[in-house]
Amino acid sequence: MDFILICSGIALFLMMLPIMYRIVVGPTAIDRIVAVNVIGTKTAVLLIIIGALFHNVAMFVDFAIAYAALNFLGSLAAARYFNRTRPAYGQVSQEGGDADE
Amino acid sequence: MTDHLPILLLLSPLFGALVCVLFGKGNSKNAWIVSMISLGISSILSVFLLLKVLSIKAGDIRYRMGGWDPSSGYEVGIELRIDILAALIVLAVTLVGFINTIYSKTRVPAEVGEKGPFFYALIQLLIVGLCGIIMTNDAFNLYVLIEITSLTSYALIAMGNRRAALSSFNYVIMGTIGASFYLLGVGYLYIKTGTLNIDDIHTYLENENLWTSQSIIVAFILIMLGVWTKMALFPLHGWLPNAYSYAPSMTGTFMAPLMTKVMVYVMIRVMLWLFGADFVYSEDSVWSELIVWMSVVAIVAGSFLALARNDIKKMLTYLIIAEVGYMVGGAWLNSLTGQAGAFYHILSDAAMTFCLFIAASIVIIRTGESRLNAFDGLFRKMPLTMIGFTIGGLSMIGLPPTCGFFSKWYLISGGIESGHWEFVVALLFSSLINAVIFFKIFERAYFGKIKGIKEEVSVADIDMIPAEGIKSVPASMLIPLFISALSVLILGIMNKNLFSWISNALKMING
Amino acid sequence: MKFFGLLSVIIVGFLLLSATKDFPNWGDEDSPANSGPVSSFYIEKTEEKTKVPNMVTAVLADYRGYDTMFETVVIFIAGIGIIAVLRTYGSNESIPKNQVGDEGAGLLARMTCSLILPFIQLFALYVVAHGHHSPGGGFQGGVMLGASYILLALAYGLARAKSCFSEKRTLVFAALGIFIYVGWGVLCLVMGSEFLNYSALDSILPGGVEMARSHSMLAVEIGVALTVTAIMFSMFSNLSTKGRLDKGL
Amino acid sequence: MSELLNIFSIILILSGLVFFLGASIGILRFPDFYTRMHAAGKGDTLSTILIMSGMAIQVIGDFEGSSVLVAIKILAIAVLIMLTSPTSTHLLMKAGYDDGIIPVSKDKKTKINDLGGPFLKDSLSEKSVAKKKTATKKRVKK
Known part of the structure; x- marks a missing residue:
C-alpha cells in the first residue's frame, strides 16, 4: 500500500509542474493566482499522503486544514485586490484609459 | 525580593508599554507620566542591582527563568547573568532612557502628535530589549532581544518626516541581514554543541577542543559580521547616518547613545565569554591583527567623513562611526587595558553622544537650521545649551577632566602595551580631526555674527514661545542636557574606580 | 555596486558551504544536537516533569518560556509599529465619497464565508487548546483566528469586520494577551518563586506540581493567541487601507 | 472486507489522479484565461474530493476510535475545498472579467x-x- 501512496504522491508532484509553468509564464497576474490556488489545494492533499506514509495522519491533517483555509483566504484577497485596485495588465489602463471600473 | 531584581527591572517598562497602549489613547501626557514612572523604577532598580553586584565578591548574579536547575551540568532553561560590566551598562541604558523621557516631554506632542502613546510604548519596549540583551546568558534569547530592539527602532525612526521612512527602510534591510548572520552563527554553534547557553557552549568547546573546527570558525565569522552590521562598523555603516539624522529628534537622542554601544557590548560578550580569549587572540590566527587594522580604517574614514559634513546631525553620526572603530579596535587589542578601555569608552561614549545629540537637537529646533551656520553667535543667545555642547565636544576631543580623555588614555596605553602603533596613531589623528571640527563650531558660536532666533513659529513648535536667552529653551530640555554633561564629568572624575571595577571583572574572565 | 553584491554573496555562500564539512551526518543519532545533555533531558524528562506529551510545546512554553514571551512581544511590536507609522487620524476628505464604504466581495463569497467561518474559528480554538497533544499552540491558533477575521473583512467588507473587532478592541486584546503571559509569570513571582516558574502555582491550580505546569502552559498559550489574533487583524486593516481604516482592499 | 476497502480507496485515489491530470493539462494547454479557469475550478476540485475520500477510507481501514476522527477531519477538508475552490475560482474570474481580459x-x-x-x-x-x-x-x- 505504501508503494501506491508514494507513487500517487510523486504523480501529484509531477502533475504540479505544468501548473508551475503557468505560475512562471502567466500571462496575466490572475492566471498565476489561479495556478497558485490549484497548487495550494493539491499541497493539502499531498500533506495527507505524506502523513499516511509516516503513519501519523492525525498530525498532518491539522496542517492540511489550516493550509486549505489559508489558501482560500489568499486567493480571496488576491481576487479582491485585482478586482478594485489594479488592472491585471498595467498597460491597459494607461493606454486605453477605460479600465472597466 | 532582591533576588528578583533583574527580572523586575525588565518587567517595569514592559508593563509601562502595555499601559501606554491601553489607556493612553491620543493623550501623550498620560503616556509620558507612565513612562517616567516605569523607567524611573527601573533606573532605581538598576542602581540597586549595581550595588548588589558590587557587594558580591564572587562576581556575578545568576537568575534562572522558570526555576529549571541545570541537569548534568548543562542549563535546560534560560539564564540571566549579571556581572559588574552588565550592571554598569544596564544602569547607563535605563538612565539614558529615563533622562531622554524628560527631554521628550515637549517634543513628542510636537513631532509625532496623536501617536505619542505608541511612541512611549515603543521606547519602553526598546529599553526592555536593550536591558535584556545585556543581561541574558543565552545565545538564542540574545537574538530574540536583538529583534525586539531592531523592530522598535525601525518603527521609531520611521515615525519621523518623509525621508525618515526611506532611511528606516534601508535600516530594515541592513539590520535584517545582520540579525540573520547572527542567527546563522548561533545555529551552527547549536549544531556543533547541542546547547544554547553561552557558558555551556564555551565549556563544551573547551572540553571537546573544537577550536580548529571549520564550522566553529565560520560561526564566529558570521556572528561577528552580524554584530558589526548592527553596530555600523565602517564598511557596513551605510544605514546609520540617515537613520539617526532623519528620525524624530527624541528618537535620535535615544538611539545614538545606546544602540551601537550595546552591540559593542554584545561583541565583547561573544568574544570573551562565548568563544574565549584563547580562541580570539590565539597566536596563529590573523583575526586580531586584521580587525585592529579594520578599526583603524573605520576611525580614519569616520573622522574624515565627519569633517566633510556640513549638517550638524550627520556630522555627529559620522563621529559615532569613528567611535565604534575605537571600541572595536580596543576590544581586539589583546591587552587587558585595551579591553577595559573599550569598555570604559562604551560608557563615556554613551554619555557624550547623548550630551551632544541633545544639544544639537535643541540648536536645530531653536534656530530652525540644520547646517553648521546654525551655531553663529549662539554663545550669547543660548549660553546654557552651548555650555552643554562644549562639554560634550571637549569630551569628544579628549580633554582632561572629561571622560573622553580617560577612555582614550586607556585605549592608547592598551595599544602601546600590545604594540599596535597604527591604532595609537589613528586615535591621535582622530582626536586631532575632532578638535578641528569642534573648535570650528566653537569659533562660529563665539565670534560668529548673531542671527535672530527663529521668529516664525511653525505649527510643530507651537508649545515653545521664542524668547531671549535661557528662557527660550524649556527646562524639560535643559535638565537632561545638564545631567548628561554632568555625567560626562562624573565619569571622568570617577575613572579610577570604574577602571578598577572593569578590569577586575575582565581579569576574572581572562583568567 | 552590483559586482560587490555578487562578490559578497559568493563569499558568504562559500563560507556557509565550507562550514558544513565539519557537521555531523544528516540524521546522526549521536550528534550533539540530538544526544546532547540538553536534548536528552527534554526527551526523557518532559513527560515526567510537565505531563505534556508534545515536548515541543513544553520546550516552547515552559523551558524556554522566557523566549516565547519576548517572541509575543515581537509580534506586539510589529503591530504597534505598523500603527505608529501608518495610521492617519482624522481627515478623510481626500477620498472621494463613492469610495468610502466597502461592500465586500459579492453574494457568493459571503455565502461561502458564512458557511465556513464558524468552522475555521472552531478549528483555531481547537489548535490553541490542543497544543499539548498535537502540533499547535498559541501562535498557530492565533494566526487561524486572525485569518478568520480577515476573511470576514474580505467577504463582508471591512466595516462589518470592524463592528466585531474595532480598533480599540484590537489594541486591548493585543495588550491583554501579553498581560496574561507576563502576569502569569508575575503570579509565580508573587507566590515566592522565580519568574515563569509554574510549579509555584500548584497551591492554586489542581493536580500537583506537574499538572500546574501543564495548565500554566495552556494559560500562556491563550495569551499568545489573543495577541496574535489582534495583531493579525490590526496589521491587515492598517496595511490594506493605508492606515485610514475606512475601506478595505 | 479490509481488502475490499483497500481496493475501493485505490480506485478513488487513481481516478482522482486521472482527473488531476486532466486539470493539469488543461491549465497548461487551454488557449485563454477563462478556459484555463474552467479546468482549474472543475478538475482540481473533483480530483481533490476523490483523493481525499480515498485517503479517508484508507485511514478508517483499521477501525480505531481515533482513526474515525481523523477520517472525519479528512472529509471535512474535502468539503472545505469543495466549498472554497469554486468560490475562489469564481471570484478570480470576476476580477479578470472586470479587468477586461x-x-x-x-x-x-x-x-x-x-x-x-x-x-x-x-x-x-x-x-x-x-x-x-x-x-x-x-x-x-x-
Missing part, C-alpha cells in the same frame, strides 16, 4: 465574443478594443 473567440472578423458587459460590441470603440488586443498579445508573447 479578452476571451478567445471564433468570430474571425472582430475577434470579440458576444458576452455582454465590457465586451459588448457596441460598448467598445474599435480603437480601444484593438489596443486591448495588442496589450494582451504583448503580454502573451512575453
Whole structure:
C-alpha cells in the first residue's frame, strides 16, 4: 500500500509542474493566482499522503486544514485586490484609459 | 525580593508599554507620566542591582527563568547573568532612557502628535530589549532581544518626516541581514554543541577542543559580521547616518547613545565569554591583527567623513562611526587595558553622544537650521545649551577632566602595551580631526555674527514661545542636557574606580 | 555596486558551504544536537516533569518560556509599529465619497464565508487548546483566528469586520494577551518563586506540581493567541487601507 | 472486507489522479484565461474530493476510535475545498472579467465574443478594443 501512496504522491508532484509553468509564464497576474490556488489545494492533499506514509495522519491533517483555509483566504484577497485596485495588465489602463471600473 | 531584581527591572517598562497602549489613547501626557514612572523604577532598580553586584565578591548574579536547575551540568532553561560590566551598562541604558523621557516631554506632542502613546510604548519596549540583551546568558534569547530592539527602532525612526521612512527602510534591510548572520552563527554553534547557553557552549568547546573546527570558525565569522552590521562598523555603516539624522529628534537622542554601544557590548560578550580569549587572540590566527587594522580604517574614514559634513546631525553620526572603530579596535587589542578601555569608552561614549545629540537637537529646533551656520553667535543667545555642547565636544576631543580623555588614555596605553602603533596613531589623528571640527563650531558660536532666533513659529513648535536667552529653551530640555554633561564629568572624575571595577571583572574572565 | 553584491554573496555562500564539512551526518543519532545533555533531558524528562506529551510545546512554553514571551512581544511590536507609522487620524476628505464604504466581495463569497467561518474559528480554538497533544499552540491558533477575521473583512467588507473587532478592541486584546503571559509569570513571582516558574502555582491550580505546569502552559498559550489574533487583524486593516481604516482592499 | 476497502480507496485515489491530470493539462494547454479557469475550478476540485475520500477510507481501514476522527477531519477538508475552490475560482474570474481580459473567440472578423458587459460590441470603440488586443498579445508573447 505504501508503494501506491508514494507513487500517487510523486504523480501529484509531477502533475504540479505544468501548473508551475503557468505560475512562471502567466500571462496575466490572475492566471498565476489561479495556478497558485490549484497548487495550494493539491499541497493539502499531498500533506495527507505524506502523513499516511509516516503513519501519523492525525498530525498532518491539522496542517492540511489550516493550509486549505489559508489558501482560500489568499486567493480571496488576491481576487479582491485585482478586482478594485489594479488592472491585471498595467498597460491597459494607461493606454486605453477605460479600465472597466 | 532582591533576588528578583533583574527580572523586575525588565518587567517595569514592559508593563509601562502595555499601559501606554491601553489607556493612553491620543493623550501623550498620560503616556509620558507612565513612562517616567516605569523607567524611573527601573533606573532605581538598576542602581540597586549595581550595588548588589558590587557587594558580591564572587562576581556575578545568576537568575534562572522558570526555576529549571541545570541537569548534568548543562542549563535546560534560560539564564540571566549579571556581572559588574552588565550592571554598569544596564544602569547607563535605563538612565539614558529615563533622562531622554524628560527631554521628550515637549517634543513628542510636537513631532509625532496623536501617536505619542505608541511612541512611549515603543521606547519602553526598546529599553526592555536593550536591558535584556545585556543581561541574558543565552545565545538564542540574545537574538530574540536583538529583534525586539531592531523592530522598535525601525518603527521609531520611521515615525519621523518623509525621508525618515526611506532611511528606516534601508535600516530594515541592513539590520535584517545582520540579525540573520547572527542567527546563522548561533545555529551552527547549536549544531556543533547541542546547547544554547553561552557558558555551556564555551565549556563544551573547551572540553571537546573544537577550536580548529571549520564550522566553529565560520560561526564566529558570521556572528561577528552580524554584530558589526548592527553596530555600523565602517564598511557596513551605510544605514546609520540617515537613520539617526532623519528620525524624530527624541528618537535620535535615544538611539545614538545606546544602540551601537550595546552591540559593542554584545561583541565583547561573544568574544570573551562565548568563544574565549584563547580562541580570539590565539597566536596563529590573523583575526586580531586584521580587525585592529579594520578599526583603524573605520576611525580614519569616520573622522574624515565627519569633517566633510556640513549638517550638524550627520556630522555627529559620522563621529559615532569613528567611535565604534575605537571600541572595536580596543576590544581586539589583546591587552587587558585595551579591553577595559573599550569598555570604559562604551560608557563615556554613551554619555557624550547623548550630551551632544541633545544639544544639537535643541540648536536645530531653536534656530530652525540644520547646517553648521546654525551655531553663529549662539554663545550669547543660548549660553546654557552651548555650555552643554562644549562639554560634550571637549569630551569628544579628549580633554582632561572629561571622560573622553580617560577612555582614550586607556585605549592608547592598551595599544602601546600590545604594540599596535597604527591604532595609537589613528586615535591621535582622530582626536586631532575632532578638535578641528569642534573648535570650528566653537569659533562660529563665539565670534560668529548673531542671527535672530527663529521668529516664525511653525505649527510643530507651537508649545515653545521664542524668547531671549535661557528662557527660550524649556527646562524639560535643559535638565537632561545638564545631567548628561554632568555625567560626562562624573565619569571622568570617577575613572579610577570604574577602571578598577572593569578590569577586575575582565581579569576574572581572562583568567 | 552590483559586482560587490555578487562578490559578497559568493563569499558568504562559500563560507556557509565550507562550514558544513565539519557537521555531523544528516540524521546522526549521536550528534550533539540530538544526544546532547540538553536534548536528552527534554526527551526523557518532559513527560515526567510537565505531563505534556508534545515536548515541543513544553520546550516552547515552559523551558524556554522566557523566549516565547519576548517572541509575543515581537509580534506586539510589529503591530504597534505598523500603527505608529501608518495610521492617519482624522481627515478623510481626500477620498472621494463613492469610495468610502466597502461592500465586500459579492453574494457568493459571503455565502461561502458564512458557511465556513464558524468552522475555521472552531478549528483555531481547537489548535490553541490542543497544543499539548498535537502540533499547535498559541501562535498557530492565533494566526487561524486572525485569518478568520480577515476573511470576514474580505467577504463582508471591512466595516462589518470592524463592528466585531474595532480598533480599540484590537489594541486591548493585543495588550491583554501579553498581560496574561507576563502576569502569569508575575503570579509565580508573587507566590515566592522565580519568574515563569509554574510549579509555584500548584497551591492554586489542581493536580500537583506537574499538572500546574501543564495548565500554566495552556494559560500562556491563550495569551499568545489573543495577541496574535489582534495583531493579525490590526496589521491587515492598517496595511490594506493605508492606515485610514475606512475601506478595505 | 479490509481488502475490499483497500481496493475501493485505490480506485478513488487513481481516478482522482486521472482527473488531476486532466486539470493539469488543461491549465497548461487551454488557449485563454477563462478556459484555463474552467479546468482549474472543475478538475482540481473533483480530483481533490476523490483523493481525499480515498485517503479517508484508507485511514478508517483499521477501525480505531481515533482513526474515525481523523477520517472525519479528512472529509471535512474535502468539503472545505469543495466549498472554497469554486468560490475562489469564481471570484478570480470576476476580477479578470472586470479587468477586461479578452476571451478567445471564433468570430474571425472582430475577434470579440458576444458576452455582454465590457465586451459588448457596441460598448467598445474599435480603437480601444484593438489596443486591448495588442496589450494582451504583448503580454502573451512575453
